[in-house]
Amino acid sequence: MKKKVFAFLLVTILAFSSLAGCGKNPDSGSSGDGDSAVKDTLVVAIPESPSYMDPQVQASIATFRVTTQMFDRLVSLDNDMNLIPGLAESWDVVDERTTVFHLRQGVKFHNGEEMTSEDVKYSLERCIANDGVNYNYLIIDTITCDDDYTVTITTKEPFNALLPRLTLDAASIICKSADTSPEEFNQHPVGAGPFKFVSWELGGDVVLEAFEDYYKGAPEIKRIVFRTIPEAINRTIGLETGEVDLAFDLGISDLESLEGNDSVTTMTTPSNTVWYLGMNVQKAPLDNVKVRQAIAYALNPQDYIDIVFSGKATPAHNTMLPGGVEGYVPDTVTYDYNVETAKSLLAEAGYPNGFQTALWCADSQVMRDSAVVIQEQLRQVGIEAEVKTMEQGQYYSETGKGSQDLFIMSKTSIDPDSMLRAMYHTEAFGLSGNRSFWATPETDEMMDKASTTTDKAESMELYKEIQTIVAENVPLVPIAVEHLNAGMQSNVKGFGLYPGKSHYIYGTHFE
Amino acid sequence: MYKFVLKRLVMLIPVLLGVSFIVFSILSFTPGDPVEMRLGDNYSEEAYQAMKEEMGLNDPFLLRYVKYIGNAVRGDFGNSYRTSQPVLNELAARLPNTILLSAAAMLFAVLLGIPLGVISATHQYSAVDNISMIGALFGVSMPNFWLGLMLIVIFAAGLRWFPSSGFEDWASIVLPAVTLSVNSLAMITRMTRSSMLETIRQDYIRTARAKGLKEGVIVIKHALRNAMIPIVTTVGLQFGFSLGGAVLVETVFAWPGIGRLLVECIKLKDTPVVVACVLVLATMFTVINLCIDILYAFLDPRIRAQYKTAKG
Numbered sequence: 168m169k170k171k172v173f174a175f176l177l178v179t180i181l182a183f184s185s186l187a188g189c190g191k192n193p194d195s196g197s198s199g200d201g202d203s204a205v206k207d208t209l210v211v212a213i214p215e216s217p218s219y220m221d222p223q224v225q226a227s228i229a230t231f232r233v234t235t236q237m238f239d240r241l242v243s244l245d246n247d248m249n250l251i252p253g254l255a256e257s258w259d260v261v262d263e264r265t266t267v268f269h270l271r272q273g274v275k276f277h278n279g280e281e282m283t284s285e286d287v288k289y290s291l292e293r294c295i296a297n298d299g300v301n302y303n304y305l306i307i308d309t310i311t312c313d314d315d316y317t318v319t320i321t322t323k324e325p326f327n328a329l330l331p332r333l334t335l336d337a338a339s340i341i342c343k344s345a346d347t348s349p350e351e352f353n354q355h356p357v358g359a360g361p362f363k364f365v366s367w368e369l370g371g372d373v374v375l376e377a378f379e380d381y382y383k384g385a386p387e388i389k390r391i392v393f394r395t396i397p398e399a400i401n402r403t404i405g406l407e408t409g410e411v412d413l414a415f416d417l418g419i420s421d422l423e424s425l426e427g428n429d430s431v432t433t434m435t436t437p438s439n440t441v442w443y444l445g446m447n448v449q450k451a452p453l454d455n456v457k458v459r460q461a462i463a464y465a466l467n468p469q470d471y472i473d474i475v476f477s478g479k480a481t482p483a484h485n486t487m488l489p490g491g492v493e494g495y496v497p498d499t500v501t502y503d504y505n506v507e508t509a510k511s512l513l514a515e516a517g518y519p520n521g522f523q524t525a526l527w528c529a530d531s532q533v534m535r536d537s538a539v540v541i542q543e544q545l546r547q548v549g550i551e552a553e554v555k556t557m558e559q560g561q562y563y564s565e566t567g568k569g570s571q572d573l574f575i576m577s578k579t580s581i582d583p584d585s586m587l588r589a590m591y592h593t594e595a596f597g598l599s600g601n602r603s604f605w606a607t608p609e610t611d612e613m614m615d616k617a618s619t620t621t622d623k624a625e626s627m628e629l630y631k632e633i634q635t636i637v638a639e640n641v642p643l644v645p646i647a648v649e650h651l652n653a654g655m656q657s658n659v660k661g662f663g664l665y666p667g668k669s670h671y672i673y674g675t676h677f678e
Numbered sequence: 679m680y681k682f683v684l685k686r687l688v689m690l691i692p693v694l695l696g697v698s699f700i701v702f703s704i705l706s707f708t709p710g711d712p713v714e715m716r717l718g719d720n721y722s723e724e725a726y727q728a729m730k731e732e733m734g735l736n737d738p739f740l741l742r743y744v745k746y747i748g749n750a751v752r753g754d755f756g757n758s759y760r761t762s763q764p765v766l767n768e769l770a771a772r773l774p775n776t777i778l779l780s781a782a783a784m785l786f787a788v789l790l791g792i793p794l795g796v797i798s799a800t801h802q803y804s805a806v807d808n809i810s811m812i813g814a815l816f817g818v819s820m821p822n823f824w825l826g827l828m829l830i831v832i833f834a835a836g837l838r839w840f841p842s843s844g845f846e847d848w849a850s851i852v853l854p855a856v857t858l859s860v861n862s863l864a865m866i867t868r869m870t871r872s873s874m875l876e877t878i879r880q881d882y883i884r885t886a887r888a889k890g891l892k893e894g895v896i897v898i899k900h901a902l903r904n905a906m907i908p909i910v911t912t913v914g915l916q917f918g919f920s921l922g923g924a925v926l927v928e929t930v931f932a933w934p935g936i937g938r939l940l941v942e943c944i945k946l947k948d949t950p951v952v953v954a955c956v957l958v959l960a961t962m963f964t965v966i967n968l969c970i971d972i973l974y975a976f977l978d979p980r981i982r983a984q985y986k987t988a989k990g
Contacts, residue, residue, distance in 0.1 A: 298725035
């Protein structure tokens with residue numbers, strides 16, 4: 168009897184270990200082409216799977232990270248946030264509402280067709296028609312095809328931030344004839360980017376292959392496989408075992424542990440995402456500017472960064488514009504950490520013993536850690552903040568209604584108009600971004616003026632003034648600029664991080 | 679017998695209706711707006727209203743529920759609020775993976791658990807028994823995501839025997855299945871042991887020994903068969919739990935199943951996907967338990983008689 172049972176057990180264990188033989192070569196991968204002399208398939212680990220292959224349905228970084236390899240735009244931003252020509256090789260700003268774009272000739276789409284102004288007009292109009300992505304483009308009035316390679320775009324009002332808006336993924340240029348229906352296009356997307364679509368299993372891998380006729384030259388990587396690996400630790404382990412060639416958004420503690428590993432390279436860069444402590448100025452005592460200034464003095468950004476981001480973040484400037492964005496000026500007003508000044512300001516405002524309030528946050532790791540740190544820093548000056556955590560969807564809608572007191576939030580931007588407007592304009596009250604509900608007619612007017620003037624110097628001057636006024640009134644305290652990171656095998660070269668998070672893979676190659 | 683089965687299948691309908699109503703209500707009346715989920719950060723009021731109309735969210739709650747059920751009966755589970763793709767596609771892509779994982783985990787748990795339980799019972803207080811029981815205690819107490827991570831660190835990153843995540847080939851299922859099976863393995867081992875201990879002490883076992891039958895025959899043919907009822911019940915329940923509870927394991931191993939899909943969709947208030955997933959899981963759970971009940975009939979003639987004669 169014992170023998171029988173033992174034999175049974177032995178067979179079971181052996182059966183399972185025989186499966187180990189199948190998995191002995193982690194480098195072979197599912198496509199089975201890791202055996203070629205020079206590797207040409209790049210396996211990229213992403214934290215979230217894309218929802219669409221069509222960039223004009225929903226604004227989501229997860230989707231854009233994939234579509235940006237397949238679609239190009241009229242103009243682009245390089246990794247240093249400089250405007251460079253894309254599918255448009257040049258442009259003329261005719262007047263404050265009109266820009267004429269001269270398209271590159273001979274650009275091919277993935278299906279072999281040539282790009283003309285018809286495709287550009289069609290793509291932009293398709294973007295404007297889509298409520299999920301059109302917010303930044305409602306300012307566009309008309310798009311006309313002057314000839315096959317010239318497009319004129321006019322805006323409803325004078326507007327000088329058109330070019331940065333056209334670098335966003337929603338303004339991707341698609342092939343008009345390939346868009347027979349939204350479902351069809353989502354399953355067979357056709358763009359003019361360096362990689363073309365091969366296959367996508369829902370929730371599984373996205374496979375792209377090099378587009379040989381790309382106008383800037385065929386990519387050196389012949390195939391990209393985007394693999395969704397939601398846990399950061401798994402992405403790191405994937406790098407260590409060699410199953411993954413490139414991984415986005417590694418865990419901050421993993422970066423340190425990978426430092427000693429010779430087979431893996433890591434890189435970080437400041438992003439355009441700023442974390443801030445918002446204050447709802449509709450609620451006392453936050454309606455008192457001295458109280459807000461006191462809170463600004465009470466915060467210690469460096470400590471915050473060390474705890475929440477393990478040191479991997481840059482202190483933010485009190486205007487919410489990250490360093491790389493146009494319009495950024497060094498601080499004219501600063502609130503360096505000073506507990507004494509904070510306390511005396513509170514006393515002046517009539518709260519010598521501090522006060523009680525609520526600090527709202529959503530249930531992500533960064534927000535929770537932020538809440539703990541800020542709560543403690545506020546306690547030092549006598550402000551008792553009760554932390555209120557809630558689920559993300561509810562958080563955005565409740566803070567949009569103005570039920571909060573203090574709250575933690577982040578905002579990403581690429582141009583000064585969209586950032587400042589979303590944070591400080593009357594039009595943006597609530598869900599559109601201004602959850603502090605602070606605005607003045609003066610700053611509103613200045614922002615409107617700055618975005619309509621064609622005089623660059625004038626707009627920069629206006630932005631500088633706006634930022635000073637905003638800093639003096641401090642309806643929110645920007646704390647830290649998040650860093651983006653990626654890890655890759657040491658034989659992966661030529662990759663650069665894009666502060667807008669949808670990194671370009673074109674230019675990457677194996678050594 | 680067939681009447682019995684038929685009756686049970688018919689009872690499935692009120693169960694599914696009740697479950698779907700509860701889930702629908704919870705998702706509809708808790709805070710969190712699916713329209714905002716869909717539109718993201720920036721949108722205009724017109725866009726919001728248009729999207730809300732498109733998603734059918736302007737109808738009153740009961741009307742929405744009735745519409746949903748009406749469509750579901752015809753196989754149309756609607757479109758996801760998140761992606762506006764048909765829910766059925768997402769389910770069809772991911773459900774087989776979860777079933778495969780749960781089945782593999784249960785197979786492992788049963789193939790290892792029952793023999794271990796039998797040995798522990800027949801050799802009570804031996805080394806095997808003690809180790810099994812300590813192991814079982816460990817198995818029910820230990821968080822399975824921790825075990826999963828440990829297995830990855832040792833077997834994937836360390837020994838490179840298995841891939842660390844995803845579903846590439848057959849080797850990918852080993853680590854997640856073992857992780858998922860541990861809890862069930864522990865329960866099945868303990869249940870087998872205690873059920874066997876009870877059965878072995880019965881008089882008829884002593885009779886069989888006195889008759890001179892070989893010990894092996896006694897244990898397997900007589901004792902185990904009679905001890906099976908509680909064991910089979912446990913297996914059925916555990917299979918049900920592992921179907922729904924594969925979430926953590928699917929997260930740790932990036933396994934493309936419906937566990938993670940379900941959690942993500944609950945967070946994002948994607949009601950059509952959540953209700954569809956829950957309906958599918960509830961159906962599977964009920965069917966599995968029905969199979970277990972039928973299995974009883976084969977194991978125990980007394981129960982077989984009950985099914986055949988009783989009205990209900």
